[in-house]
Amino acid sequence: MxxxxxxxxxxxxxxxxxxxxxxxxxxxxxxxxxxxxxxxxxxxxxxxxxxxxxxxxxxxxxxxxxxxxxxxxxxxxxxxxxxxxxxxxxxxxxxxxxxxxxxxxxxxxxxxxxxxxxxxxIPDWLDEMGVKELGEETWTKEIHALNNLAPVIIRTNTLKANRENLQEILAEEDIQTRVLKDYPEALELEERANVFRTKAFKDGNFEVQDASSQLVAHFLNVEPGMRVVDTCAGAGGKTLHLAALMENKGQIIALDIFGNKLKELKRRAKRAGAHNVETREIDTTKVIKKLHNSADRVLIDAPCSGLGVLSRNPDAKWKLQPEFISKIKNTQAEILDQYSKILKPGGKMVYATCSVLPSENQQQVENFLKREEGKDFELVKDQKILSSETGYDGFYMALLQKK
Structure with missing residues (x-):
């Protein structure tokens, strides 16, 4: 070379x-x-x-x-x-x-x-924290896997295309993909390419979304016609997946504290043909209060350390600080306490992060269930996804039901 x-x-x-x-x-x-x-x-x-x-x-x-x-x-x-x-x-x-x-x-x-x-x-402090939380053997495997280059995965937008059909359309644009069998809408690129330039992307037939992230909307178990609130929607990767699973029927309220991210979500929703999404910026506590006891489903894709996505954000290793991780854990607990109130009795809620640390994941859920705010909830199931086991992002999700 x-x-x-x-x-x-x-x-x-x-x-x-x-x-x-x-x-x-x-x-x-x-x-x-x-x-x-x-x-x-x-x-x-x-x-x-x-x-x-x-x-x-x-x-x-x-x-x-x-x-x-x-x-x-x-x-x-x-x-x-x-x-x-x-x-x-x-x-x-x-x-x-x-x-x-x-x-x-x-x-x-x-x-x-x-x-x-x-x-x-990796920095010393991160190595020590990884060992403390996951144990020597698991941490060694996990941090090794998180140093591999992340594959490019796309999610078929079933409002506009089906997976087989999308595969053919992309092949015509010289982009070869393979089907991921445990992920109903996912295709993995055989070679890296700029998929954002394709006609298929401009037509709204797919989104770029890691395979692990694609499991979250399914975990929430939504149905057409429901009222769903995505509380930390960001630019809406999971919001758009929920809209597709709901076949555009019912209502999704996408909330975020950052208005610019919600603007991006609106643009993406338009391209995806997702018509049942409404965005609301959380600029005061009233926004949440107005929604108390009103949703069939609530998604809390909580802010986190992002340690599960180091393979696609390697610079996070150098930007992360131990103080940030302690601070974000407090934020996660507050968000769980506040946003869980949006759920109506009998409804279901998913708490998810793209972290592999138990202190941001299972422990947050356990602590929530012990607090006053969580006394009416029970854990239905949870899933830990390690990059070393799947080859995709590290993730965690817990499904909770309100009695």
Whole structure:
């Protein structure tokens, strides 16, 4: 593989923004890829994949290169040289990467690969927390799985297409997919591609949504004609799935504290042909109070550490802090107490997170059931999804019923 100077320099610029300015990797990469109209698909995928790779393995590469945060430009080139050496890529004789000690790099890689926090490239505190919560063996497998590149999974929008038909339409656009048998609407791309450019996407025939995430709407057990409240709807991935499962019949009220996310949901709902969705911004406590005892189903897709989705957000490893995790657990408990009041007697509620930590999952549900607010609820069933067992995102969901 021959390295092209302008692609490598674009990668270094992107890494500088992510590591030194604390910007989100996906946003930086999106912007970087628009820099040169002459870049083809292969050029763009080199920049995106290399940047994500170096972000994912930052701690390991920095340890091998003997450099520390914040990274000077010279040190970013050293990280890049480590990345290239470990991939067996011949380094060109540019002054930025001359004198790269390739043998020493390989030797240090072998030595550090015996220590989990370096091998899996994670902060000390996260490694300790993972072991404490999941145990040595499970955590070792899970963090290893979460360092793999996430596959691209799409969810057929059954309001407009069926899965077999969608597979054929995509094949005509040169996108090959395979059916995932335990996930009724899911297709997995055989090769990564920009599916957002396809006619099928513009026509609203599918959404990009991880396989684990696609299980949540099914878990809520909705039926056409129900009144459903999605309390932390965000941009609406699960809201739109619920609309499809309800065949556009009944009502879905999508709530969020962020109005801009709900605007995006409205755009997506229009494209998907989901007509039974109404958005409401939670700008005062009245919004929730008005809904007390009124819903057949409530979904709480709670804000969380996001540890189950590290494979698609590797920069979260460096942005997460232990204080944030303690804070988010308090938020989860408050949300459960407040939003559970929306459910009417006999109704069902799902509490879900994209975390693998029991303290954000089973323990939150157990604590809720012991509190005054949870005394009328019982746990029907729950499901823990580990990335190491499925190859998809780590998730948790609990189905509760109000007596």
């Amino acid at each position: 021959r390295l092209h100077r302008n692609l490598v320099f674009a990668t270094i610029d992107a890494l500088s923004e992510i590591f030194n300015e604390g910007k989100y990797a996906d946003k930086v990469i999106q912007k970087t890829l628009k820099r040169d109209k002459r870049w083809g698909a292969r050029d763009r995928s080199f920049i995106a994949e290399t940047t994500y790779d170096i972000v994912r393995w930052k701690r390991l590469y920095a340890e091998i290169a003997e450099v520390k945060d914040p990274f000077s430009r010279e040190n970013l080139f050293r990280l890049f040289a480590v990345w290239a050496t470990l991939r067996g890529i011949d380094l060109p004789d540019w002054k930025q990467i001359e004198d790269t000690p390739t043998r020493r790099i390989k030797g240090k890689f072998d030595a550090l690969s015996k220590i989990r926090k370096y091998k899996e490239s």
